[in-house]
Amino acid sequence: MIMTEVDTKAFEGQKPGTSGLRKKVIVFQQPGYLENFVQAIFDSVPELKGGTLILGGDGRFYNDVAIQVILRIAAANGVSQTIVGQNGLFSTPAVSNLIRLHKAAGGIILSASHNPGGPKGDFGIKFNGDNGGPAPEAVTNAIFERTQHIDRYKIANGNDINLSDVGETHLEEMTVKIIDPVADYLTMMEELFDFDAIKNLLNEKRICFDAMHAVTGPYAKAIFCERLGLPEDSVINGAPKPDFGGGHPDPNPVYARELFDTMFSENAPFFGAASDGDGDRNIVLGPNIYISPSDSLAVLAANATDVPGYENGIPGVARSMPTSRAVDVVAKDLGIEHFETPTGWKFFGNLLQAGRIALCGEESAGASSDHIREKDGLWAILMWLNILASRHQSVENVISDHWLTYGRHYYSRHDYEGVDKAQADAVISGLSEKLESLVGMTFQDETVSKADNFSYHDPVDGSISHNQGLRVEFESGSRFVIRLSGTGTVGATLRLYLEKYEPKDGDLKQDVQTALQPIAEIAEEIAKIKSTVKREKPSLIT
Numbered sequence: 415m416i417m418t419e420v421d422t423k424a425f426e427g428q429k430p431g432t433s434g435l436r437k438k439v440i441v442f443q444q445p446g447y448l449e450n451f452v453q454a455i456f457d458s459v460p461e462l463k464g465g466t467l468i469l470g471g472d473g474r475f476y477n478d479v480a481i482q483v484i485l486r487i488a489a490a491n492g493v494s495q496t497i498v499g500q501n502g503l504f505s506t507p508a509v510s511n512l513i514r515l516h517k518a519a520g521g522i523i524l525s526a527s528h529n530p531g532g533p534k535g536d537f538g539i540k541f542n543g544d545n546g547g548p549a550p551e552a553v554t555n556a557i558f559e560r561t562q563h564i565d566r567y568k569i570a571n572g573n574d575i576n577l578s579d580v581g582e583t584h585l586e587e588m589t590v591k592i593i594d595p596v597a598d599y600l601t602m603m604e605e606l607f608d609f610d611a612i613k614n615l616l617n618e619k620r621i622c623f624d625a626m627h628a629v630t631g632p633y634a635k636a637i638f639c640e641r642l643g644l645p646e647d648s649v650i651n652g653a654p655k656p657d658f659g660g661g662h663p664d665p666n667p668v669y670a671r672e673l674f675d676t677m678f679s680e681n682a683p684f685f686g687a688a689s690d691g692d693g694d695r696n697i698v699l700g701p702n703i704y705i706s707p708s709d710s711l712a713v714l715a716a717n718a719t720d721v722p723g724y725e726n727g728i729p730g731v732a733r734s735m736p737t738s739r740a741v742d743v744v745a746k747d748l749g750i751e752h753f754e755t756p757t758g759w760k761f762f763g764n765l766l767q768a769g770r771i772a773l774c775g776e777e778s779a780g781a782s783s784d785h786i787r788e789k790d791g792l793w794a795i796l797m798w799l800n801i802l803a804s805r806h807q808s809v810e811n812v813i814s815d816h817w818l819t820y821g822r823h824y825y826s827r828h829d830y831e832g833v834d835k836a837q838a839d840a841v842i843s844g845l846s847e848k849l850e851s852l853v854g855m856t857f858q859d860e861t862v863s864k865a866d867n868f869s870y871h872d873p874v875d876g877s878i879s880h881n882q883g884l885r886v887e888f889e890s891g892s893r894f895v896i897r898l899s900g901t902g903t904v905g906a907t908l909r910l911y912l913e914k915y916e917p918k919d920g921d922l923k924q925d926v927q928t929a930l931q932p933i934a935e936i937a938e939e940i941a942k943i944k945s946t947v948k949r950e951k952p953s954l955i956t
């Protein structure tokens with residue numbers, strides 16, 4: 415094989431965060447930066463040698479360059495076959511599916527997910543293991559460890575591979591298979607959902623799906639327009655662009671403005687939805703109503719048996735710790751297990767592998783099931799459509815019925831983005847120190863019942879993950895949580911999660927921020943975020 419061993423110097427800070435390594439594009443463009451990290455993956459996961467690798471990304475700026483580099487490093491490290499998405503595109507859920515389908519040793523996803531793209535934006539790289547899920551902490555720690563001492567990487571010579579045509583080619587001894595990124599994903603969706611029922615439901619109804627110029631455009635067109643026969647304008651911003659059209663591919667009320675304007679207009683479609691950069695997040699809307707992701711997870715759990723893929727019931731559910739406890743109430747009612755894990759999809763992997771849970775989700779607009787080992791935006795959207803079809807109801811009716819049955823968890827996240835790292839750390843350490851003393855104290859009319867720094871004890875492999883967020887719970891069932899983001903690339907981002915439970919006979923139709931105002935005030939009184947990071951208000955409220 416024509417291959418070079420290149421001497422390299424370790425870079426600082428190549429520590430994967432909540433979901434892979436995310437940095438500014440210019441950081442990744444430094445000679446050796448990407449190469450070092452990728453070589454560290456190969457050094458830490460020996461199974462890749464002689465195995466199959468799945469490779470693709472969300473199409474953001476640098477996707478095309480990085481893919482060629484990774485193909486060469488893979489060939490030089492003895493990967494026997496790499497399966498790449500046409501034009502270098504794969505959504506995160508599609509990669510998870512393909513790893514499992516091809517019994518691959520792993521997958522590399524090029525994405526910084528909801529972070530903005532373009533030359534001045536962010537780039538990211540995630541490694542998923544042979545179960546299809548994000549590498550667990552033991553593996554990401556090993557990769558990080560390796561990056562700190564790396565002094566050479568192996569890279570095959572040779573020309574760039576043309577990724578625009580489906581087919582098979584070779585790079586030295588490695589087979590490179592270029593496949594349609596959508597086909598296998600669509601097949602999997604066909605196995606889970608009643609497409610005929612969804613087609614009937616949407617007959618003469620309009621939907622609006624916002625692909626945010628990110629990777630789900632081609633997937634959504636194949637599902638909604640080709641398979642379900644909906645008009646082409648059902649998918650907006652459907653062409654993936656390297657800079658996401660200058661937007662921020664994060665499906666929330668602020669960044670998915672076009673969709674929200676459409677859904678909150680007089681002539682709103684029956685159903686609205688959006689996904690993020692790499693296609694693993696989702697939001698769902700009806701005319702004049704937005705479903706909070708925590709509620710969405712609870713609705714999916716409560717109605718899962720309406721959907722063919724889950725008609726025999728689900729063994730259990732899980733949510734990340736900051737996610738509202740709406741799904742716990744459903745689980746108790748169904749008599750199934752429910753788990754609380756740290757933020758980040760990697761923590762659901764063991765529970766899914768062990769068959770303890772079938773559905774899981776996060777407040778950040780991620781939900782999925784045991785069909786793969788990642789969150790899956792279009793899956794969640796099809797779940798909703800299948801449930802609407804079987805219940806013959808609108809989005810608003812489904813959520814109103816849900817609250818009338820289980821009560822409502824008012825919920826919101828307040829983000830303080832790009833704040834000074836030392837000040838953010840001061841908020842965390844300040845609150846950590848007084849957690850114990852808070853128990854029993856009363857603020858306004860809320861008495862603290864529990865306050866701790868969340869540690870997760872994985873019930874499957876016994877591993878323990880500390881420092882996963884500070885939580886303060888009140889006797890009323892309300893609570894707030896504070897943690898530092900692990901996906902940002904500028905300064906630090908503090909997230910404040912607010913939650914208030916209203917029983918089913920209570921006032922279920924309040925404005926969310928108004929309902930949460932007292933908890934927000936108490937959180938400020940206790941944690942002093944605003945005064946410490948010197949901000950008058952959060953930079954983003956979702």
Ligand code: VG1
Pocket residue numbers: 432433526527528529690694695734757758759776777778780898899900901902909
């Ligand atoms: C955020 C979300 C978390 C999610 C992660 C990756 O992490 O809060 O729920 O799993 O992004 O999602 P953090 O550490 O910034 O809070 V994605 O769609 O950006 O891969």
Ligand code: CO
Pocket residue numbers: 527528690691692693694695
């Ligand atoms: Co994502």
